[in-house]
Amino acid sequence: xxxxxxxxxxxxxxxxxxxxxxxxxxxxxxxxxxxxxxxxxxxxxxxxxxxxxxxxxxxxxxxxxxxxxxxxxxxxxxxxxxxxxxxxxxxxxxxxxxxxxxxxxxxxxxxxxxxxxxxxxxxxxxxxxxxxxxxxxxxxxxxxxxxxxxxxxxxxxxxxxxxxxxxxxxxxxxxxxxxxxxxxxxxxxxxxxxxxxxxxxxxxxxxxxxxxxxxxxxxxxxxxxxxxxxxxxxxxxxxxxxxxxxxxxxxxxxxxxxxxxxxxxxxxxxxxxxxxxxxxxxxxxxxxxxxxxxxx
Ligand code: NAD
Numbered sequence: 001x002x003x004x005x006x007x008x009x010x011x012x013x014x015x016x017x018x019x020x021x022x023x024x025x026x027x028x029x030x031x032x033x034x035x036x037x038x039x040x041x042x043x044x045x046x047x048x049x050x051x052x053x054x055x056x057x058x059x060x061x062x063x064x065x066x067x068x069x070x071x072x073x074x075x076x077x078x079x080x081x082x083x084x085x086x087x088x089x090x091x092x093x094x095x096x097x098x099x100x101x102x103x104x105x106x107x108x109x110x111x112x113x114x115x116x117x118x119x120x121x122x123x124x125x126x127x128x129x130x131x132x133x134x135x136x137x138x139x140x141x142x143x144x145x146x147x148x149x150x151x152x153x154x155x156x157x158x159x160x161x162x163x164x165x166x167x168x169x170x171x172x173x174x175x176x177x178x179x180x181x182x183x184x185x186x187x188x189x190x191x192x193x194x195x196x197x198x199x200x201x202x203x204x205x206x207x208x209x210x211x212x213x214x215x216x217x218x219x220x221x222x223x224x225x226x227x228x229x230x231x232x233x234x235x236x237x238x239x240x241x242x243x244x245x246x247x248x249x250x251x252x253x254x255x256x257x258x259x260x261x262x263x264x265x266x267x268x269x270x271x272x273x274x275x276x277x278x279x280x281x282x283x284x285x286x287x288x289x290x291x292x293x294x295x296x
Contacts, residue, residue: 001023001024001025001026002025002026002059002060002149002150003025003026003028003057003058003059003060004020004025004026004027004028004058004059004060004061004062004150005027005028005029005030005051005054005055005058005060005061005062006020006027006028006029006030006040006045006054006061006062006063006064007029007030007031007051007054007055007061007062007063007064007065007074007081008031008063008064008065008066008070008095009029009030009031009033009036009037009039009040009064010031010033010036010064010066011125011128012064012094012121012125012128013031013036013062013063013064013065013094013128014036014039014040014128015125015128015129016062016064016094016128016133016154017029017040017045017062018040018043018045019128019131019153019154020062020150020153020154021040021043021044021045022043022153023153025150025153026046027040027044027045027046028045028046028047028048028054028058029041029045029046029047029054030047030048030050030051030053030054051074051081052079052081052084055081055084055085055089056084057086058085058086058089059086059089059090060089060090060091060092060147060150061081061085061089061090061091061092062092062093062094062150063075063091063092063093063094063095064094064095065093065095065097066095067095067097067098067246068095068097068098068100068101068102069101070095071093071095071097071101071102071105072101072104072105075091075093075105075108075109076104076105076108076109082108082109082112082114085109085112085114086114087112087113087114088113088114088115089114089115090114090115090116090117090143090146090147091109091114091115091116091117092117092119092147092150092151093105093116093117093118093119094119094120094121094135095120096120096121096168096171096246096247096250097118097120097168097250098168098250098253098254099165099168099169099250099253099254099257100165100257102118102138102164102165102167102168103164103165106118106138106139106164106165107164110164115139115140115142115143115146116139116143116164117137117138117139117143117144117147117167118137118138118139118164118165118166118167118168119135119136119137119138119147119151119167120135120136120167120168120170120171121133121134121135121136121155121171122134122136122171122174122175123155124238124239127155128154131153131154131155131156132155132156133154133155133156133157134155134156134157134158134159135151135154135155135157135158135159135167136159136161136166136167136168136170136171136174137151137158137159137160137161137166137167138161138162138163138164138165138166138167138168138169138170139163139164139166139167140163141160144158144160168250168254169254171247172247172250172251172254173251175244175247175248175251176247176248176251176262176264176265176268178214178215178244179244179247179248179265179268179269179272179285180264180265180268181213181214181215181216182215182219182221182268182285182286182288183267183268183271183288184213185211185213185215185216185220185221186221186286186288186289186291186292187292188202188206188211189202189203189216189220189221189222189289190289190292190293190294191292193222194294199222199225200225203216203220203222203225203226215286219238219286220286221286221287221288221289222289229286230283230284230286230287231284231286231287231289235280235283235284235286235287236283236284237284238284238285238286239284239285240281240282240283240284240285241272241275241276241280241281241282241283241284241285241287241288242276242281242282243285244272244285245269245272245273245275245276245281248265248268248269248272248273249269251265251269252265252266252269271288271291272285272288274291275287275288275291
C-alpha cells in the first residue's frame, strides 16, 4: 500500500480518493473547498493545511482539477508542488486538460526527477463512485506500469495511449466522436418522429441496422425510449452539456495545433456551445435532442 496525496476532491476526485482509502492506501487529501475535504476525511483520509503539506512524503500524487490553468498553477506555478514532491515520486494527473499544459507540466516534473503521467478518465461520476473508470494514459511505459496498482483501485480499463500528452489526445478524440454520434442520432430520431414514426420502433430498426451506435443503443436521447438513461429523467444526471462543450473546445485546440480537419467536431462544438448558452449547460449532453425538435 502506498502513501498517496490527492488534490482536487470535486464530483470526480472525491469518490476516486474514497476508493483509494477503501483499497487500504494511506491518503492525504487537499481541496480549496473545506466541505469537499470533510466528505473524504469522513471515509478515513487525512488532510493537510495546504497542497504543499499534503504531498510531503507522498509516493504517489493524484490530481483531479478543473482545467489546464489549475493544473499548471498547482504543479509549476508560484510555490508549485514541483518544489515539494519527493524525487522518484509519481504524479498522476487525471484532469481533462489541454495537451500543451499536460506536456509542459509533465516535462517540468520529469526534469525535476518526478515521474508524471497524464491520465484523463471516461466513465463519469458513476464510474468514479463504482471504481470502474477508463484511464487513457500518456507518459513512459515505466511510469504507466508504476501507476497501474493505484489506477486499478479507481478504474477498470487502463490504456497506455503513448507519450506525454497522449492520454489527453485520446480523451478528446473519444469525446469528439461521442458528440458527433449524439448529434447524428438526435437529428435522425427527430426526422423519423416528424414523419410519423414511433421513436421506439425507429430506434429498434436503426439499432439492428447500419446506424447502430452507442448513443442510440445504450444512451438513447429520446425520452421514454429507454429506462434508466438521462433522457427519461428530464435529462438530469449523466454528462453535463457544459463539460461536453469544454471537451469539444479542447478537441478544437488540438485540431488547430496539428492543422487537422475536423468539420463534424467543429459543428458539434458550435451546437453544444449554443445549447449551453441557451441555459441547458447543467443538463445531460443527450438533451441536444431537443434542439432538433420542430415544435420547439
Ligand atoms: P469539480 O469542479 O467538481 O471539482 C474540481 C475540484 O478541484 C473542486 O472541488 C475545486 O475546489 C478543486 N480545486 C480547484 N482548484 C484547486 C486548487 N488549486 N487546489 C485544490 N483544489 C482545487 O470537477 P469534476 O467534475 O470533479 O471534474 C474534474 C476533472 O475531471 C475536469 O477536468 C473534468 O473535465 C474531468 N471529468 C469530469 C467528468 C464528470 O462527469 N464530472 C467526467 C470525466 C472527466
